[in-house]
Amino acid sequence: MMNCKQAAELVSQALDRKLSLFQRIALWFHSRQCLLCRRYENQTNQLAMLVARYMEAVQSFDPPSEQRLSPEFKEQLRAQLQAALREEDAKTGDAQSTD
Amino acid sequence: MTGPTTKSNISDPETWIDQHGDYLFRFAMSRLRNEETAQDIVQETLLAAIRARDNFSGKSTERTWLTGIMKHKIVDYIRKAQRERPASEFESDEQDVDFLFDQRGHWKDEFAPAEWNANPAELMERKQFWEQLDRCLGKLPERLSQAFSLRMIDGMKTEEICKVLDVTPTNLWVMLHRSRARLRGCLEQNWFGHEGDEGQ
Numbered sequence: 671m672m673n674c675k676q677a678a679e680l681v682s683q684a685l686d687r688k689l690s691l692f693q694r695i696a697l698w699f700h701s702r703q704c705l706l707c708r709r710y711e712n713q714t715n716q717l718a719m720l721v722a723r724y725m726e727a728v729q730s731f732d733p734p735s736e737q738r739l740s741p742e743f744k745e746q747l748r749a750q751l752q753a754a755l756r757e758e759d760a761k762t763g764d765a766q767s768t769d
Numbered sequence: 770m771t772g773p774t775t776k777s778n779i780s781d782p783e784t785w786i787d788q789h790g791d792y793l794f795r796f797a798m799s800r801l802r803n804e805e806t807a808q809d810i811v812q813e814t815l816l817a818a819i820r821a822r823d824n825f826s827g828k829s830t831e832r833t834w835l836t837g838i839m840k841h842k843i844v845d846y847i848r849k850a851q852r853e854r855p856a857s858e859f860e861s862d863e864q865d866v867d868f869l870f871d872q873r874g875h876w877k878d879e880f881a882p883a884e885w886n887a888n889p890a891e892l893m894e895r896k897q898f899w900e901q902l903d904r905c906l907g908k909l910p911e912r913l914s915q916a917f918s919l920r921m922i923d924g925m926k927t928e929e930i931c932k933v934l935d936v937t938p939t940n941l942w943v944m945l946h947r948s949r950a951r952l953r954g955c956l957e958q959n960w961f962g963h964e965g966d967e968g969q
Contacts, residue, residue, distance in 0.1 A: 673870075673873060673874030673875060674870060674874055674875050674876050675867070675869075675870040675874035675875075676874065678866075678869075678946070678950060679942075679946050682942070682945055682946035682949050682950070683942050683946065685945070685949075686920070686927050686941070686942055686945055687927065687938070687942070706876050706881050706882050709882040709883075709884065710882045710953070713882060713885060713953055713957075714949055714953060716885075716889045717949070717952065717953055717956070718921060718949075719889065720889055720892060720893070720902075721902070721921045721922060722921060722922070722924065723893060724799075724899070724902070724921075724922045725796070725836075725922065727893055727899050728795060728799075728899055729792065731896045731899065733791055733792070733794075733795045734900065737791070737794065737795045737798055738791045738794065738795075739786075739790045739791055739794045739808070739811065743808055744786050744787075744790060747786055747790070747811070747812055747815065748783060748786055750812065750816065751782050751783055751785075751786070751815060751816070751819065752783065754816050754819045754820075755782060755783075755819060758819060758820065
């Protein structure tokens with residue numbers, strides 16, 4: 671008989687691979703009698719759906735200040751991009767337009 | 770400087786920093802959790818984008834395009850870091866989630882999944898929820914968090930992740946299970962258990 675620890679492992683694996691028929695049946699039997707594992711399965715699946723939208727969600731909110739680039743780093747980066755652009759222009763023969 | 774008309778429909782690279790810099794940085798931070806590394810990745814990404822900007826087709830948005838470049842940079846970084854790591858590290862049991870269960874494999878009372886009242890669809894709109902999720906992801910051990918992000922946020926295939934992290938599928942399933950169990954527990958403790966207290 672499957673216990674909760676094994677059930678939780680299969681709940682997770684079901685998101686990463688196709689469980690065998692035997693595993694699916696064993697999980698189903700266990701969950702039928704176990705409220706906690708039914709909850710665990712629901713919540714794990716809900717979190718999976720939420721997390722899949724992580725990028726979309728964080729894009730719609732301003733990042734907290736500790737997750738922004740510092741002004742100093744931005745300045746430094748700007749200088750590097752400018753240098754890289756000049757280099758690229760020189761390569762493609764647009765050198766006369768730089769300066 | 771480059772004339773704006775010469776490069777199809779892409780904006781001047783210098784504007785990328787203001788338009789997408791913070792976003793890219795946050796993206797890198799969510800994966801790498803180290804400010805210096807994240808800054809390096811942002812820089813590498815933008816420099817690579819300058820070299821590749823003729824390939825930008827305009828089919829996706831500029832940000833999506835830059836994000837795509839950055840994802841590759843992050844995977845490369847993780848793969849390299851992986852090779853420099855001692856091989857024994859996976860064996861460490863401190864990451865396992867056996868503590869959630871008693872000797873017979875039943876949920877221990879204090880870790881048993883509680884009922885959640887929140888409606889997951891509404892959570893999308895809650896800034897605080899995503900910040901809490903970030904904090905919970907940040908508590909995962911580094912490798913678990915990398916495996917989890919590649920799989921659940923980027924939706925990468927398990928076979929590809931196995932190659933990047935240099936683990937077997939069985940190892941990866943274990944890592945993902947541990948991540949999910951820990952993340953669920955952290956959110957229950959810090960969000961779902963107390964959502965009513967927040968008063969908003």
